[in-house]
Amino acid sequence: MTLRVTSGMTSSVVLADIQNASAKVAALQQKLSSGKELTSASDNPYAVSRALQLRNDLVSNQQYQRNVSDATSWHSVTDSTLGHISDYVLRARDLVLQGANETNGPGGRSAIVAELTQMVDSIKSEANTQIAGRYIFAGSATTTKPYALGASDTYAGNTDTIKREIGPGVQIDLNEAGSAVIGDSTAGLLKSLRDAITHLDAGDTASLQTTDLTSLLSAQDAVINIRAQVGARQTRLDTATSRLQEVEQTQTDLLSKTEDADMAKTYVDFSTQQAVYQAALKAGSQIVQSSLLDFLR
Amino acid sequence: MASTFFGVETALRGILAQQRALEVTSHNITNAGTAGFTRQKAELVASSPYDTGKGLVGAGVDVQGYQRVRDNFIDIQLRAQTMKTGYAQARQDGLQQITGALSEPGTNGLNSLLSKFFSSWQDVANSPEDGASRAALAQNAQALSTGFRDLSGQIGVVTSQTGLAVTDTISQINSIGQRIATLNATITAAITTGNQPNDLLDQRDTLLDQLGTFTNVSWTENANGTTDVTVGGAALVSGSSATTLVESDFTSLTSGKLAALVELRDTTLPGYLTQLNSVAKSLADKVNTQHALGYDLATGAPGGSFFTYTAGSEASTLGLSAAIAGDTSLIAASDTAPSSIGAQAGNGSNAIAIANLISDPTIAGSYVSLVTKIGSDTQESTRELANSTALASTLDARRQSVSGVSLDEEMTNLIKFQRGFQAASRALNTMDDMLELIITRTGRAGL
Secondary structure, eight states: OOOOOHHHHHHHHHHHHHHHHHHHHHHHHHHHHBBBBBSHHHHHHHHHHHHHHEEEEEEEEHHHHHHHHHHHHHHHHHHHHHHHHHHHHHHHHHHHHHHHHHTSSSHHHHHHHHHHHHHHHHHHHHHHHHEEEEESSSTTTTTTTSSSSOOOOOSSOOOOOOOEEEETTTEEEEEOOHHHHOOSSSHHHHHHHHHHHHHHHTTOOHIIIIIIIHHHHHHHOOOOOOOOHHHHHHHHHHHHHHHHHHHHHHHHHHHHHHHHHOOHHHHHHHHHHHHHHHHHHHHHHHHTOOOOGGGOO | OTTTHHHHHHHHHHHHHHHHHHHHHHHHHTTTTTTOOOOOEEEEEEEOOOOOSEEEEEOOOEEEEEEEEEOOOHHHHHHHHHHHHOOOOOOHHHHHHHHHHHSSSSSHHHHHHHHHHHHHHHHHHOOOTTHHHHHHHHHHHHHHHHHHHHHHHHHHHHHHHHHHHHHHHHHHHHHHHHHHHHHHHHHHHHHHHTOOHHHHHHHHHHHHHOOOOOOOOOEEEEETTTTTEEEETTTETTTTEEEEGGGOOOOOOOOOHHHHHHHHHIIIHHHHHHHHHHHHHHHHHHHHHHHHHHOSSSOOOOOOSEEEOOOTHHHHHHHOOOOHHGGGGGGGOOOOSSSSSSTTTOOOOHHHHHHHGGGGGGIIIIIHHHHHHHHHHHHHHHHHHHHHHHHHHHHHHHHHHHHOOHHHHHHHHHHHHHHHHHHHHHHHHHOOOOOOOIIIIOOOOOO
């Protein structure tokens, strides 16, 4: 027996086909207008989970880049401040050498003392440099002014390091303690300068020539060493920036491949599907109407 | 010896039978578009022959009955399939609402809120002494808590809507049960009086079809024409009486809309909520633990609770602690106890440690796996719906092929029975002419 085709069958089949075609056209239209391959978690669950992870990675990466840029500006201010301090140390050595020269009388020495005393305050104000209200040479006590100008050379900060994260699990030291750079009343650059001033006042040229010059030299070395470390870290930060940018590029590409619709392909699919839809409509309009009734007189 | 009018009677039976057949055809044509209608057929059989003594002579045609053209086997297959379709449809509806509530992948979903939250901990680490970065963190923490509360609220709404739908579906099932019982009574009365109530049978079959989309249904046809119906393990109709069922009566729900709704309400959605709660709990606990290891800016004391929640409903009660919301300098960014207040103002190491919790698999990772689970459940239900719909429509086409009205066929029948009617009338005419000859022309010799 051949299959009986009834009028109900024909119309329900044609209707189902039209609805199918229409649903496919709508889905493709949504892809085209949003430009996204994935618009809902159920579109492709595996790809969606990848997309979510990639989005997280991208946000982290951008955050690391912000961290690096913050650390970079901190380092460049540190570097230029250290540059100024090292200029002062050079000048201080010249002055101490002059003062150690026996030919200088007490008048000449007192002029040198005045300049050195002034210099101590200048060096301390360099060490009080701030970025956005934060003292950069105060250890982790960034809201505490590390040195008071005037006679007291006490270091009010601490020697703790501040860390910045510049990559997953990668941290870099940010700061240099003021006490390591210019010392305080008991050691370091400030102590050497204060000693030199005392010796100049006393006319103790022997001490000036030996211990004071030596200790100034070692204070200068300390500043240079620290500056070299800061420079090395700055290079690390530069490398980190370019690496993070490369990774960001890769992650953006991957995310786009996962999430975004292939426009050319989607458009071709869309045209094809639209043609199918129109054909279904046309078939429907012709098939459903005719029956034997049309041919009987 | 047959009567003189035997031929007239034969022709009359022909006329009447063709007329009945024409009426059935007309009934079929007018019901071509009626849902659930089964085409009918007048069963014509030759009348009992008349024994002339020399042999049997045909006595014309009789209508023996009116039959529905129906294949019961297709009914069984089709209803089994519509149960699956009903199940898939209800499940897909519910899951789609949850998928929509997730709004993933997107910039408003929890995933994005989580990464913003952890990112703002890095900002606090960059400038722990700065009130602005702390305020931004507090705000992102509030947004994240709201995100968790919204999503768990949405799951709750869908769950309670599903619960209402369960009640609604059961009352629909009961109402269908009542109607089947009433029909059973009418049908059995008709059959006892020897009638075939075809159109009532159609109505009952349509109701059974509808019942199939709601729940798993089985039915038994009794000799007296009634049909007993069992749904989800509970007897719904027995003869002409129906039982009003309540949810606890459905002891073995395996298919249909009701099974999907109950499963969504009792298993699927609470499962999602449990996983969401565990993400929220893990987030709050891990952040709180790490936060307690740090020291705040305002007092130098160890950090207090950052998040608060009620155990058991973590996602819906997650919130930023009131103390921190009121004073962001209580955020413990430093990992070292300050010797005096402000001595560790620039220390953001604890904030970094908290920011690194983003890679903790029990927080963002667990959330992503929840999204993947909901996504694949929805995708699977969509696929199941498409498959079962396709199968059901194939079976429906087969049923239509057997039971549906074909207008072409009915037109042909119309011609056939009309011609039959005309020919029988012609035979009657011929008989009449013959009788006239006998009555008026013969035996006039004596006149």
